[in-house]
Amino acid sequence: MNIKKLIKRNKRRSIITILGISIASSLILSIGIFFSSFREYMIDTVKREIGDYHVIVKGDIKENSTIKKIKIKDGRNYITFNNIGRVYINTEKICKSKCESITYNDSLLSLYGISKNENILNTYKKIIYFLVISFSVIVFIIIYNSFKVSINTRKRDICLYKLSGCTNYDVYKIIIKESLLLGLIGMVLGFIISLILNTTLINILNSILYEIFNGRLSLKIYLPFIIIPFIFMTLVIVLSSSFPLKNIKKYRPIELFKAKDDIYKSNVKRYKNIPLWLSIINYQRGREKYKSLIICIFISVLSINIFSLTLNYGLKCIEEYVITPDYDLFVNVEGDYNLEKLSEDLKSEKTLIYKSCEYTSHIPKDYYLKESKEKEKLLITNLKNNEIVNKIDLIDDSNKIKHLKQNIFKNLTEIKIDNEDKIIDNLKLTNKIPFGLKGTENIIVNLDEEKFNGICEYYNSNMFIKTKYKGIDNYLENKIKKDELNMTYYNSKKSKEIMNNIVLLVKIALYGICLLIILVMLTSVINITSSSINYRKKEFSSLQSIGLEKKDILSSLFLESLIVSLKGWGYAVPFIFIINKMIFTSIKSVFDFKNMIINLNILIISLILSQILVFISMAISHHNLKEKSLINNIKDI
Amino acid sequence: MIHIEILRVNNLSKKYTNGENIFYALKNINFSVKKGEFVAITGKSGSGKSTLLHILSGLDSKDEGEVIIDNQNIFELNDNDLTIFRRKNIGIIYQFYNLLPMLDVKENILMPTLLDKRKVNKKRFNELIKTLDLDNKLDSMPNDLSGGQQQRTAIGRALINRPKILFADEPTGNLDSKNTKKIMKLLEYYNKKFKQTIIMVTHDNALARRCDRNIVIKDGKIIKDEYKKTNKKK
Numbered sequence: 001m002n003i004k005k006l007i008k009r010n011k012r013r014s015i016i017t018i019l020g021i022s023i024a025s026s027l028i029l030s031i032g033i034f035f036s037s038f039r040e041y042m043i044d045t046v047k048r049e050i051g052d053y054h055v056i057v058k059g060d061i062k063e064n065s066t067i068k069k070i071k072i073k074d075g076r077n078y079i080t081f082n083n084i085g086r087v088y089i090n091t092e093k094i095c096k097s098k099c100e101s102i103t104y105n106d107s108l109l110s111l112y113g114i115s116k117n118e119n120i121l122n123t124y125k126k127i128i129y130f131l132v133i134s135f136s137v138i139v140f141i142i143i144y145n146s147f148k149v150s151i152n153t154r155k156r157d158i159c160l161y162k163l164s165g166c167t168n169y170d171v172y173k174i175i176i177k178e179s180l181l182l183g184l185i186g187m188v189l190g191f192i193i194s195l196i197l198n199t200t201l202i203n204i205l206n207s208i209l210y211e212i213f214n215g216r217l218s219l220k221i222y223l224p225f226i227i228i229p230f231i232f233m234t235l236v237i238v239l240s241s242s243f244p245l246k247n248i249k250k251y252r253p254i255e256l257f258k259a260k261d262d263i264y265k266s267n268v269k270r271y272k273n274i275p276l277w278l279s280i281i282n283y284q285r286g287r288e289k290y291k292s293l294i295i296c297i298f299i300s301v302l303s304i305n306i307f308s309l310t311l312n313y314g315l316k317c318i319e320e321y322v323i324t325p326d327y328d329l330f331v332n333v334e335g336d337y338n339l340e341k342l343s344e345d346l347k348s349e350k351t352l353i354y355k356s357c358e359y360t361s362h363i364p365k366d367y368y369l370k371e372s373k374e375k376e377k378l379l380i381t382n383l384k385n386n387e388i389v390n391k392i393d394l395i396d397d398s399n400k401i402k403h404l405k406q407n408i409f410k411n412l413t414e415i416k417i418d419n420e421d422k423i424i425d426n427l428k429l430t431n432k433i434p435f436g437l438k439g440t441e442n443i444i445v446n447l448d449e450e451k452f453n454g455i456c457e458y459y460n461s462n463m464f465i466k467t468k469y470k471g472i473d474n475y476l477e478n479k480i481k482k483d484e485l486n487m488t489y490y491n492s493k494k495s496k497e498i499m500n501n502i503v504l505l506v507k508i509a510l511y512g513i514c515l516l517i518i519l520v521m522l523t524s525v526i527n528i529t530s531s532s533i534n535y536r537k538k539e540f541s542s543l544q545s546i547g548l549e550k551k552d553i554l555s556s557l558f559l560e561s562l563i564v565s566l567k568g569w570g571y572a573v574p575f576i577f578i579i580n581k582m583i584f585t586s587i588k589s590v591f592d593f594k595n596m597i598i599n600l601n602i603l604i605i606s607l608i609l610s611q612i613l614v615f616i617s618m619a620i621s622h623h624n625l626k627e628k629s630l631i632n633n634i635k636d637i
Numbered sequence: 638m639i640h641i642e643i644l645r646v647n648n649l650s651k652k653y654t655n656g657e658n659i660f661y662a663l664k665n666i667n668f669s670v671k672k673g674e675f676v677a678i679t680g681k682s683g684s685g686k687s688t689l690l691h692i693l694s695g696l697d698s699k700d701e702g703e704v705i706i707d708n709q710n711i712f713e714l715n716d717n718d719l720t721i722f723r724r725k726n727i728g729i730i731y732q733f734y735n736l737l738p739m740l741d742v743k744e745n746i747l748m749p750t751l752l753d754k755r756k757v758n759k760k761r762f763n764e765l766i767k768t769l770d771l772d773n774k775l776d777s778m779p780n781d782l783s784g785g786q787q788q789r790t791a792i793g794r795a796l797i798n799r800p801k802i803l804f805a806d807e808p809t810g811n812l813d814s815k816n817t818k819k820i821m822k823l824l825e826y827y828n829k830k831f832k833q834t835i836i837m838v839t840h841d842n843a844l845a846r847r848c849d850r851n852i853v854i855k856d857g858k859i860i861k862d863e864y865k866k867t868n869k870k871k
Contacts, residue, residue, distance in 0.1 A: 270744065274751055281739050542735045545696060546794065547724020547752040549717055631696040634735055 012624075013150065013527060018186045020146060020523030024139040025190025025233050026197060027516045031131045032225040033198045035124050039111060040220035041213065042120070046107045053078035054087045054108065059099040066090040084112050128228055136232045138299055139520060144240035145292035146524040147179060151244045152289065153531040158251045171248050179241030187233055195219070204508070208501040211494065275552045278543075279559035286532060290564050293528045293614065297568025300521040301606045304514050305576045308602045311510045313583055315503060317591055324499075325492040327352075327436040327464040329472055333487045339463040342479075346472065348465040352435045355382045357456035358442065359417045367412040377442040378415065380424075380455055384446035387430040388412060392443055415445065422455060436464025518609075526617045533621035540625060541633035554619060561615035569607045576603070640671035643802055643834050644693065649702035651688055651857075662688045663857045666702070670802075673832035675825070677845035680854035687806055689854065690838045694729050694804040695719050707801050724753055728795030732807035734787040736779040736794070742786075743775040746793040753798060762797070769793050769823065785816030792823060796833070803827075805837040809844065821847060 008014075053069075057077045063070070066086070071078040081090050087109065091102060106115045113121030151158075161171050199219050206215045271277040283290065329346065331339065343351045359378045390409055414425035424445060437444055447455065469475075476489050533540070540553060584596040625633055649666040652659050662685045670676055680686045691697035693704055695711050704711050707726060714722055723729075736745050746765070750757055766772055769789040779787055788808060795803055805824065809817040821844060827833040837848065845851045846865065853861035 285739055538735070539737060539739075542737060543748075544720055545694075545723065545729060545735075546749045547720055549720050549752075551717075552752075629691075629697045631691040634696070634731070635733075 013530065014182060016523050016526050016530075017146060017150070017182050018189065020143060020520055020527070021183055021186025021237065022189035022193055023516055023519045023523065024135075024143065024236070025187045026193035027513065027520070028132055028135050028139065028229045028233050029191055029194040029226065030197050031128055031135070032227075032229040033194055033219070033221060034201065035128055036222035036225045037198065037202060037217060037220045039121070039124060039222055039225070041217045043108065043111050044216055046105075046111065050105060050107050051078060052108070053080050053105055054084055055079050055081075055091050055105065056101075056103040057091065057095060057099045058101040059095070061094045061099065062096060064094060067094065084109070085114060087114060088116075124225070125228075128225060132229045132232050136236050138303060138517060139233075140236045140240050141299055142296055142520050142524045143236060144243060145295055146527045147241045148244035148247075149289060149292050149528045149531050151175065151247060153535055155251055158248055162251065168249055172242075172245055175245060175248075176238075176242060179237065183234070183237035183241070187230070187237070190233070201509075205505065208505065209498065211498055274548070275555035276559055278556045279563065282536070282556070283560050283563045289528070289532055289535075290567075293525060293564050294568040294571070296521050296524045296528070297565055297610045297614070298572045300518055301569050301572040301610060302575055302579075303517045304606045305572070305599060305602055306579055307510045307514050308599050309576075309580055309583060309597060311507060312597045312599060313587055314506060316593065316597065317587065318499070318503065324496065325436070326438055326466075328467050328491070328493040329463075329465050330436065330490045330492065331463045331465075331476075331487060332489070333461045333485065335459070335461065337461045337485075337487075339461055343463060343465055346465060346467050346469045346475070348467045348469075350435065350466040352383075352464045354434075354462055355452065355456070355459045356380060356462055357459045359455075361415050361417050361443075363409075363412065363415060363443075367409050369408055369410055378417070378445055379437075379440060379442035380445045380447060380452065381434070382447060382449050382452035383434055384430075385448050386424075386427050386451060387446045388415070388427050389433055389437075389444040389446070390429045390431050391433055392441065417455070424451065424455060518613075522613055522617075525614055526621075529614065529617040530621040530624075533618060533625070537625050537633045538636050540622065541630045545630055545634060553622065557618040557622060558615050561618055562611055565607065565611040565614050569610060572606075573603070640673070642669050643672045643674075643707060644670040644836070645703075645705040646693065647703040647705070649689075649692065649704065650700050651685075651692060651697075652700050661857045663692070663699075666857075666859060668852060668859060668862060670834060670836060672801075672834055673828070674834055674850055675828045675848045676836045676850045676852060677848035678836065678838045678852045678854060679840065679842060679845045682840065684854045685857040686838045686840075686854045688857075690804055690806050690836065693836065694727055695723055696729070724749055725798065726801045728798070728800035728803040730788070730791050730795050730803070730805040730808045732810040734779070734784075734791045734811075736787055736790055738779055741776050741778055742771055742782070742790050742793075745779065745790055746771075746797055749794060749798045755798075765793055765797065768826065783816075784812050785819060788812060788816070788820055789823070792820070796827060799831070802834045802836065805835060807838055807840070809839070809841070817844075 053071065057079060058075065061077055061079075066081050066083065067079055067090075068082045069080040079091075079094070081087055083090070087104065091104075095102065104115070106117050109115040110117065110120040113119045113125075158171055161174070166174075202217050202219055206213050206217050271280075327350075331342065333339070339353045343353065357380050359380060361376055361378050363376055388409065392408065409429055412429060413427050414423055415427065416423050424447065427445070430446075434444070434446070452459075472489075472491050472493070476487070479485065480487050544550075544553070580596060580598070584593065587593060646666055646668050649663055650661060651663045652661045654660075666689060678686045678689060688697065692699050693706075695704075699712060706722075709722065711719060711722060737748065740748065747757060747762070766775065769792060771786065771789055771793065774782065774786060774790075777786075779790070782790065788811075792808075803824075808824070809820050812820065824835055824837070825847065828835050835848075837844075839845055848865060850864045851861070852859055
């Protein structure tokens with residue numbers, strides 16, 4: 001049996017199967033390629049920031065051919081060997097117990113998996129294994145269903161082979177060869193697609209996270225990281241194509257001459273609406289075949305919703321953990337400084353200029369509404385008339401992030417400053433946090449100028465501004481150099497931008513993965529539905545010949561697809577809630593979340609999307625039956 | 638007695654091309670059929686008789702010519718309108734029955750009526766079932782029936798809407814002699830009693846001789862067209 005002819009004869013199905021395998025392969029191989037590139041970037045970074053040496057040795061050493069490079073600095077030998085894998089053995093050889101001290105470049109060695117301490121490479125491998133196995137399971141189920149349906153619809157062919165004298169083993173060989181050939185083509189294509197995807201991703205990362213990567217992230221392939229996904233993908237293809245073969249033993253040549261095996265008296269009551277009636281009957285009789293489709297929909301709906309929930313929880317955690325400043329720039333100078341002028345130069349839209357000093361204080365427990373720390377850090381400013389801000393952010397002893405605490409004090413009117421024998425009295429509580437000071441852990445005490453000068457002997461001048469001025473960093477760097485200022489500043493705009501870009505990237509990555517899973521599912525859906533429609537082409541044509549109009553056929557297909565989509569979606573919903581609950585419970589212990597996130601819109605979108613995809617796939621497959629005339633379809637030519 | 642023309646075929650041709658080669662399955666077919674005629678179309682295997690029947694019933698396309706049924710050129714209709722026209726005016730019986738496997742006998746027979754959204758005429762249905770001898774098989778599925786029973790079900794389905802014209806493509810081709818006789822008797826019965834116009838393709842000359850008229854096709858052309866009683870050549 002010529003496999004190429006076999007594939008050519010079922011061109012459409014073969015192309016769709018190859019597409020599905022290539023997209024699945026690209027998803028799995030991309031994990032390895034991305035981590036290869038990232039590892040290479042980390043190695044490059046370590047070499048730049050720490051050095052490309054493998055070991056620092058102090059003392060007399062015996063040079064030999066294993067050493068690639070030695071740099072002597074401050075009486076120490078910075079040695080790079082030819083083979084990093086033999087760093088320990090080679091170090092012993094050159095030292096011969098005469099070295100005073102040996103310090104290994106663990107940061108570099110861990111990236112090669114050689115460090116005697118914790119190895120980053122092992123961590124990367126664990127992450128790759130986890131991701132690859134997870135995706136492999138998803139992909140296996142989808143491709144297995146595709147091959148299963150493909151084999152079921154070729155029952156007639158298989159019976160013909162057996163009628164011609166083929167044994168079960170001969171049939172296995174034919175089908176496995178075909179699957180492996182399609183799988184090989186798919187994997188090669190998948191590898192090319194993953195290279196393109198990774199190149200695109202790396203370019204995006206270099207562009208939007210330039211401050212982090214400095215354009216140094218580049219496409220690199222580290223073979224062990226590629227081999228793991230490659231092996232998994234091969235296993236997926238072999239297993240997903242061989243498991244369905246167990247049915248072949250049951251096919252006997254006599255079944256060529258029998259009526260179809262899915263015909264039994266249905267219990268469906270006849271409805272006036274013919275398309276509805278036909279759709280229910282066809283769903284009932286096709287239940288076994290539709291199982292595969294339902295499983296595909298189940299996995300896709302589950303994946304989309306879980307990824308979306310993960311993203312939303314992640315974003316919420318970032319929101320809770322990272323307090324987004326309401327200012328663009330914070331400037332801090334020791335002592336007095338004319339910050340008004342600076343604010344004008346930077347074209348500030350909103351400014352807060354104040355002086356501040358810090359103290360610690362003990363506030364007795366009685367003044368707290370709830371729990372308290374022993375000592376509190378105070379930020380004393382000259383902003384207002386003797387107020388204590390009654391809201392602060394706290395990180396408690398167990399390092400759990402808490403919400404902004406409101407109304408933490410009661411009746412607090414004076415504070416004693418430890419070790420200074422100073423008392424700040426006649427204070428009143430306020431809930432207004434000054435501009436820029438949201439997110440401070442200190443208790444903010446705003447005093448009038450006189451009281452402030454009495455308490456703070458040494459102070460800083462501070463400024464928060466909102467501005468659209470570009471080039472803040474350059475301006476301030478030049479000013480600090482020129483005027484020799486003892487000034488520090490924090491450009492939160494840049495940090496905000498980086499954070500936004502990271503969030504954007506995470507969204508792109510997660511939705512990108514969702515999209516790839518949907519595409520794999522789509523190829524499987526197309527294969528399953530086109531096989532199903534083709535299997536029934538005789539019936540469709542017979543119905544049309546006795547007067548079933550096209551709109552009724554489409555209505556029937558729509559209802560059939562609705563039943564299938566609802567089932568797949570319906571099975572996924574409880575799992576989504578269970579996994580959501582699990583994520584919420586685990587995150588709740590770290591972050592102070594009150595409510596579970598319920599992505600109702602994604603839930604509904606995933607139902608509509610799966611319904612549309614299944615229906616369109618069925619409608620297109622039915623439309624393709626028009627390539628032949630009605631009579632040819634009736635005769636099943 | 639006025640005989641109304643129910644079918645007219647004008648210059649009908651169908652060709653197949655294979656690269657530069659053109660093969661004519663039908664070439665310049667012209668004939669007409671009057672209401673109530675029982676016409677046999679005969680010819681050797683590959684002569685084009687089944688192709689002719691499929692085109693006349695609208696199941697296949699033509700390359701040239703016209704097919705006019707009850708004053709309607711069927712190839713002027715779009716796909717949907719042709720489907721509706723077929724439902725109301727044409728009944729088709731196939732050699733291999735082509736029953737809907739997921740419906741029982743009753744549902745198979747009633748399907749054209751249900752599709753036409755007509756109310757089922759119970760009296761007519763019961764008469765039909767009785768004539769077809771399917772009274773006690775109404776709940777059976779097609780694959781539980783014998784060949785003869787399946788073909789009788791197919792005849793029921795084709796006749797339930799009282800079509801203007803019934804096309805039968807080798808209706809006895811897959812049956813034994815006993816069932817062949819039964820089916821032919823049924824067709825003759827409907828032709829005689831209800832003036833049902835029947836056009837039947839057959840390779841069996843004995844069956845053709847039982848019809849009113851025999852059109853012989855060879856190599857895609859009509860070579861003979863004669864009536865049974867008078868043996869008059871048309």
